Amino acid sequence: MKLHNLTPALGSVKKEKGRLGRGEGSGSGGTASKGHKGAKARSGYSSKRAFEGGQMPIQMRLPKRGFKNINNVTYVALNVSRLQEIHDNYGLTEITKVALYNEGIINRGDKVKVLGNGDLSVKLTVNLDAFSAVAKQKIEAAGGSINA
Secondary structure (H helix, E strand, C coil): CCHHHCCCCCCCCCCCCCCCCCCHHHCCCCCCCCCCCCHHHCCCCCCCCCCCCCCCCHHHHCCCCCCCCCCCCCEEEEEHHHHHHHHHHHCCCEEEHHHHHHCCCCCCCCEEEEECCCCCCCCCEEECCEECHHHHHHHHHCCCEECC
């Protein structure tokens, strides 16, 4: 392979249309490669987004359902038994959102609520977003503390 042998890949380079509408001798006179009449042949043409040629557009054909409540807060639920597992597997005594994220248990930006299912036998410091009443009792009964 040498410099004088290099060529672009087949089909990657298109020939320019040149000067459009400058007489039949140019090869693109008359209709200037725009076909015959119609909106697309006119100057200043631009189609609307999602325009389907006058047919009822798909976003109008499909039904609307429900709504998204902007005040809705969704929590990732962690049971007390899961806190025990996290302590056993990862050795964490202080459970925070950063620690859970670093271990791959939650995603960035998730809000976490601790629920009361299961048992806890270790003293933990839990610093998360929300707690159920039963979860608070079980964490404090095991000698732990809560920082909401």
